[in-house]
Amino acid sequence: MDISDASRTTTQTVTDYDRAKEVQAFDDTKAGVKGLVDAGIVNIPRIFIRPPEELVEELTSHQTNSQVPVIDLDGVRGNKLEEIVDQVRAAAETWGFFQVVNHGIPLNVLEEIIEGIRKFNEQDVELKKEFYTRDRARNVRFNSNFDLHYSRTANWRDTDAVREYIKNVTKLGETLFELLSLALGLKAEHLQEIGCPKEYTLPCHYYPSCPQPDLTLGATGHSDPSFLTILLQDQIGGLQVFHDNQWVGVQPIVGGLVVNIGDFLEVVSNDKFKSVNHRVVAGHVGPRVSVACFFMGHNAEIPKSYGPIKELTSEENPPIYRDFLPSECFSKRFSMAVDDNSLLHQLKL
Ligand code: OGA
Ligand code: NI
Numbered sequence: 001m002d003i004s005d006a007s008r009t010t011t012q013t014v015t016d017y018d019r020a021k022e023v024q025a026f027d028d029t030k031a032g033v034k035g036l037v038d039a040g041i042v043n044i045p046r047i048f049i050r051p052p053e054e055l056v057e058e059l060t061s062h063q064t065n066s067q068v069p070v071i072d073l074d075g076v077r078g079n080k081l082e083e084i085v086d087q088v089r090a091a092a093e094t095w096g097f098f099q100v101v102n103h104g105i106p107l108n109v110l111e112e113i114i115e116g117i118r119k120f121n122e123q124d125v126e127l128k129k130e131f132y133t134r135d136r137a138r139n140v141r142f143n144s145n146f147d148l149h150y151s152r153t154a155n156w157r158d159t160d161a162v163r164e165y166i167k168n169v170t171k172l173g174e175t176l177f178e179l180l181s182l183a184l185g186l187k188a189e190h191l192q193e194i195g196c197p198k199e200y201t202l203p204c205h206y207y208p209s210c211p212q213p214d215l216t217l218g219a220t221g222h223s224d225p226s227f228l229t230i231l232l233q234d235q236i237g238g239l240q241v242f243h244d245n246q247w248v249g250v251q252p253i254v255g256g257l258v259v260n261i262g263d264f265l266e267v268v269s270n271d272k273f274k275s276v277n278h279r280v281v282a283g284h285v286g287p288r289v290s291v292a293c294f295f296m297g298h299n300a301e302i303p304k305s306y307g308p309i310k311e312l313t314s315e316e317n318p319p320i321y322r323d324f325l326p327s328e329c330f331s332k333r334f335s336m337a338v339d340d341n342s343l344l345h346q347l348k349l
Helices: 021-029 032-038 052-060 079-094 105-120 125-129 162-182 261-267 326-332 344-348
Strands: 004-005 070-072 097-101 139-144 200-203 204-207 218-224 230-234 239-243 246-247 255-263 279-280 289-296
Touching: 032 105, 032 125, 032 204, 052 204, 070 079, 070 326, 079 097, 097 326, 105 204, 105 230, 105 289, 162 200, 162 230, 261 326, 261 344
Parallel strands: 004 139, 004 204, 070 097
Antiparallel strands: 097 255, 200 289, 204 289, 218 279, 230 255, 230 289, 239 246, 239 279
C-alpha cells in the first residue's frame, strides 16, 4: 500500500543548481512536505517551483464550465443497467474520467479511511520515519513527492478502516469492470476474466496547505499506470483533468468517488477508452487527503502479458499497441510531459 505526503514539484528540465542534491537532502529529512509546513516555511524550496514557462502558461489559460460526468449507479443490477453502460461508455471514450454516486459504499467507510490517512500523516514524525522508504518491495511505504525521483510514493498500516475500505472498493472495482466490459461490447465478465481487478495498490495522499500555491503543484500532470483507478477525495478540491485542451476541476461530491481509465485499459481497448492526464493543484487551504485504488491486473504473482483484446480489433481496426507486462511499466511512469502519455507512446506499435 502506498501513502504519500504529496506535494509538488515538476519535471524541471533546465536547472542552474544541483537539484539532485537538494532533492536528496529533502528526502533525507524523512519528514516530507508536511515537515516544511510544520517548520513554518514562508517560501517554498526551489525544488518545488515549477518552470517559468509553465507558470506563464497557467496565467494565460482560461477557465471552463464543463464538468466531469457524474453517473448514478442506483439500479445497476436492475432496469437501469443499459442506461448506465451507455453513460460509462460515453465518459470513458471522451473524458477518461467520471464520478460515481450511489455506488453502495457506506459514507462512514469513506470518512474513516480519510481520517485514518490524516492521522497517520499528523502523528509524530519519528513514528512516520519508520515507514519512509522508496523500496517497492515493502508492503507499507511512507514517502514523499512521487515525481521528485520519478518514482511512486507512499505509505502505511493495516487498520480496520483501511481493510474495510479495501473490501468495499475492490467490490466496486469488479462492478465497474463489468460495466466497462459491456461498454466495450464484450460479455460482462471479460475484463474480470483477464484479471484486471486482480491486484491493486492503494496510494494515499496528504497535501498540506501550501504557503505559495501558485508556484507549485500538489501532483504534476500524469496518467495512471493501471487498468482503472478509483479515487476518494475529501471536500477540499484540487484535482484537475485535462479535457478539450484545458484543465477542468473535479468538484468533490460528498459520498462520491472519482473513477478514471488507466493506461493499461487504453491499451487493451485499443484506444477506444482514454487514459487522460490529470494533476492536483496546491492550495492555501489544507490539508487535502485522497486515496487512490489502482487496479493493476496480474502483476507480481502471475506475470501475464496484456495487449489489445482480439474481439476489439479487426482488419480495419488493427492493434495499435504491443503486448506488455504490467510490471515493466512502473519505472516508466512520470517521465512524461504533461500532454504526452509517454507510457502509451512506448507501447505503440
Ligand atoms: C494518483 C492521483 C489524485 C489525487 O494517485 O494517481 O492522481 O487527487 N491522485 O490525489
Ligand atoms: Ni493519478
